[in-house]
Amino acid sequence: MTEPGNETREIRWHKLRRDEIAEVARHDPVLLLPIGAIEQHGPHLPIDTDTSTVIAVTERAAGLLPPLTALVLPPIAWGLSPYWMPFAGTITLRPETILALISDIGRSVAAHGFRRLMIVNGHGGNAGIIGVAVTQLADFGIRATALSYWSLLGTELGTLSPGDHGLIGHAGQTETSIQLHLQPELVHPSYRELTGWTDLESKASSPLAGALYAPPLPLHEGPTGVYGNAPLAEAAIGERIVAMAAERLAEVVSAMPRTPPVRS
Ligand SMILES: [Zn+2]
Numbered sequence: 001m002t003e004p005g006n007e008t009r010e011i012r013w014h015k016l017r018r019d020e021i022a023e024v025a026r027h028d029p030v031l032l033l034p035i036g037a038i039e040q041h042g043p044h045l046p047i048d049t050d051t052s053t054v055i056a057v058t059e060r061a062a063g064l065l066p067p068l069t070a071l072v073l074p075p076i077a078w079g080l081s082p083y084w085m086p087f088a089g090t091i092t093l094r095p096e097t098i099l100a101l102i103s104d105i106g107r108s109v110a111a112h113g114f115r116r117l118m119i120v121n122g123h124g125g126n127a128g129i130i131g132v133a134v135t136q137l138a139d140f141g142i143r144a145t146a147l148s149y150w151s152l153l154g155t156e157l158g159t160l161s162p163g164d165h166g167l168i169g170h171a172g173q174t175e176t177s178i179q180l181h182l183q184p185e186l187v188h189p190s191y192r193e194l195t196g197w198t199d200l201e202s203k204a205s206s207p208l209a210g211a212l213y214a215p216p217l218p219l220h221e222g223p224t225g226v227y228g229n230a231p232l233a234e235a236a237i238g239e240r241i242v243a244m245a246a247e248r249l250a251e252v253v254s255a256m257p258r259t260p261p262v263r264s
Contacts, residue, residue, distance in 0.1 A: 011062035014074045025113035027068040030253045033105065034058040034072065035098075035130065037079035037123035040087035042171035042226035044191040045179050047089040049171070051077045053178050053242070054122025057149045060246035061120075061253065070253050073109070076101060079123040083215045087225050095129055102133040110140035115259040119146040120249065124168060125215060143259065150174075152248035153241065158204075160241055163229025165204035170216065172197065172228015174241065181238030191230045198222035199229070 010016055013031070016024070036051025046052070055075050062070040080098060084090040093101075106117065117137060119130045127148055134144035150157060150168040158166030163173035179187050198221055203209060218225050 009063070009067060011059060011070065011072055012074075013071045016071075021071075021112065024068055024071055028115060028259050029068055030070045030256055031109055031114050031117045032058045032062060032070055032072045032249075032253070033102070033117060033119045034075040035079055035102075035119060035121050035123070035126055036075065036077060037081050037125065038077055039079070039081040039084040039090040039092070039123070040225050041175065041179075042191075042194070042197075042224060042230065044188040044194065044230065045171050045176060046183065046186040048077065049175055049179055050079070050122040051075060052182055053175070054120055054149055056182050056242055057122075057245045057249060058120045060242065061249035064246060064250040065253060073105065079126040080129055081123070081125050083125070083218060084225065086219060098126070098129050099133055099136065102130075103136055103139075106137040106140050106142050106144070110142050115142055116256055117142050117144040118253060118256065119144065121146065121148040124148070124170070124213075127213060143257070145256070147249075147252070149245045149249065152245050152252070156244070157241070160244075161232075161237055163232035164227075165200045167200050167204050167209075167228070169200055169228030170222075171226045172200065172230050173232045173237070174228060176230045176233030177235065177238035178241055179238065180233055180235035181242060184235060191233060194224070194226065194230050196224040197226040197228065197230055198224070200227055 034054040036054045038047050041049040058072050062072050078091055078093045080095060081090050081092040121130050130146035134146045137144040161174040168174055176191050
């Protein structure tokens with residue numbers, strides 16, 4: 001790691017040299033582990049939408065923090081997406097594969113002296129399993145936590161991206177806006193005239209909203225594979241969402257308790 005104030009400060013684990021990683025470990029940093037998905041995102045967004053988003057949020061958050069506070073681990077590109085398999089391009093891992101992968105990463109970083117880790121999630125289907133994964137990481141002496149980036153936005157998501165009614169949706173206004181900000185060259189302009197997308201209003205206003213996770217059933221409820229009002233997307237909305245999520249993630253990382261000394 002270079003000195004504080006250096007604009008080129010590297011926060012990605014996999015771009016550092018071994019001695020630099022050993023030095024960071026001595027400062028009890030938080031390791032951020034992004035996990036996304038490789039899955040269909042409607043006819044207009046790239047397959048890596050969730051992964052690109054969570055990488056951006058996580059790296060920007062780490063860049064906002066003081067040096068030696070956080071490092072971003074190599075991202076896990078794939079997630080749990082069985083329900084999108086009817087669409088081309090989706091690659092899903094089995095739950096046991098994800099748990100084994102995170103467990104092996106945790107075992108490895110613990111061996112190098114790291115004790116704090118946060119899984120940052122970019123895909124709804126991963127939300128349950130990352131809770132299990134962080135619980136298992138305690139076996140290696142790692143204090144871990146997990147969150148999905150949109151949970152950092154709370155009710156403001158509904159104000160920023162009203163076409164999705166406060167939900168993250170799928171390839172709707174929120175995600176299309178984020179991709180217009182992050183990788184506009186990969187967004188097909190047909191999103192502006194897209195029809196047949198699934199309106200999230202009834203889901204958002206249901207008494208069960210926020211209390212229950214139910215995986216999508218696209219062939220019955222959303223044959224286009226788009227949940228939310230994609231035609232309302234704007235790059236400026238995506239820019240605000242990514243910036244706000246990164247700032248709040250940095251705050252959450254700062255608030256993580258430091259590793260207590262081992263009692264003798
Ligand atoms: Zn997505």
